[in-house]
Amino acid sequence: MANRKVVVIGSGFAGLSTATHLAAQGQEVLLLEKNSSPGGRARMFEAGGFSFDMGPSWYWMPDVFDRYFGKFGKNTSDYYELVRLDPSYAVIFGEEEFMDIPADLEALKKIFEDLEPGSGKKLDEFLAQAAYKYQKGIHDLVHRPSLSLLEFADLSLLKDLFKMDIFQSMSTHLRKYFSHEKIIRLMEFPVLFLGETASNIPALYSLMNYADIALGTWYPMGGMHRIIAGMVSLAEENGVQIRTNAEVSQIVCSKGEARYLVLSNGETIDFDVLVAGADYHHVDRKLLEPQYSNYSANYWDKRTLAPSSLLFYLGINKKLKHLRHHNLFFDEPLGPHAEAIYRNPGWPAKPLFYVSAPSQTDPSVAPEGMENLFILIPLAPDLPDEEEIREKYYVKVMDRLEKLTGQAIRPHVVFKKSYAHSDFKNDYHAFKGNAYGLANTLMQTAILKPSLRNKRLKNLFYTGQLTVPGPGVPPSLISGEVVAKEVMKSIKDSK
Secondary structure (H helix, E strand, C coil), X not given: XXXXXXXXXXXXXXXXXXXXXXXXXXXXXXXXXXCCCCXXXXXXXXXXXXEEECCCCCECCHHHHHHHHHCXXXXXXXXXXXXXXXXXXXXXXXXXXXEEECCCHHHHHHHHHHHCCCHHHHHHHHHHHHXXXXXXXXHCHHXXXXXXXXXXXXXXXXXXXXXXXXXXXXXXXXCCCCCCHXXXXXXXXXXXXXXXXXXXXXXXXHHHHHHHHHHCCEEECCCCHHHHHHHHHHHHHCCCEEECCCCEEEEEEECCEEEEEEECCCCEEECCEEEECCCHHHHHHHHCCHHHCCCCHHHHHCCCECCEEEEEEEEECCCCCCCCCEEEECCCCHHHHHHHHHHCCCCCCCCCEXXXXXXXXXXXXXXXCCEEEEEEEEECCCCCCCHHHHHHHHHHHHHHHHHHHCCCCHHHEEEEEEECHHHHHHHHCCHHHCCCCECCCHHHCHHHCCCCECCCCCCEEECCCCCCCCCCHHHHHHHHHHHHHHHHHHHHHCC
């Protein structure tokens, strides 16, 4: 079979995965990245001796990463050192209400029992069912391209789908096992990554609790960008050519095929196959002429997006007390904040927030005796985010962070950078400034997500967080593999 020239737009996890899978099967692959370094949302930057991961900070589902590198005869340890965090993270419910979540299951069950007698055994039952969902979901369902209902027509699979509670909400499912509010809030936390409240996320996603509790929370020493560095090395080892500072401004099409790209500098690049790992909406509505778009503007406006975020990257010139590597601040009720994200979009009065302090684990990310902080406030997409409002929320969060941890922090900030909606739009062309993609609601699952194939152009494919299987780092790795298989099928069929 003759090699084809494949161009992949976007060097995030999905784009790198796609490019490497195709290059390993003999295709000539060029990977284009608009920014100055690869990685998409998982880029990093350095300032004042601090190294900041710009986006993803949680390493869950280590088996997915192992499988990815194993596909090419490699191990994760060939590219980065992985450590399991213990405690996995801390949950702060208020002053003097700090709960460390231990890596050891028996220790966690003891915490549950102290809160709600009998809940330790219930946790075992819950995790047994969640383990089944994880095995079926992560090792089967998410590897299907979701191009046709026939992919899901197998009788045994239909039975599995009912067993996986896809028609029951996560909120209802959890309350069958637990009643204590702190346990429920802890168990609902992982679905925040999926872009909706637990009352609107299918109970299938209790598989996230299995990933959290059973498989653990890990960290690649040096930072999450070490994964990207490893993937870039692997891609280049397999022959992928990577070009940065190469923004695509137009896809030129004719006679049912995408023909060539035009870069922002006027350069043209031709290809046999094109895979868009850039923002799906941007490619669909901005880079293609309207007659070649998969979806209308109205379709996109009706999608339920996962949240955006206001991020702060802080360098602190002292070590801090009472913080773990990952810290979830649940000292305010979730309801009003969730309302401001999902129902009546606006800036929340009392936001919940997350703080990552990787320097608690990894001294390489901050100068000696100093601390590296990453603060995230989940927000509704498409909000105004001018500097004045960013600073207002910096004050809100820092007031609570200092009060809850009992220490002055702001006087010791030697580096500060904010990042929000307009930055996501500028750097990634992110639809409405979203940070995570589409919410994993029932009506945006599998074949109900934007298709990984263009319906009008036989050689244009899509990968990443706005198509199957969905948002998150492990799903993005899988998305690249899934679309690469479809590309290879199309190449074989064209012979």
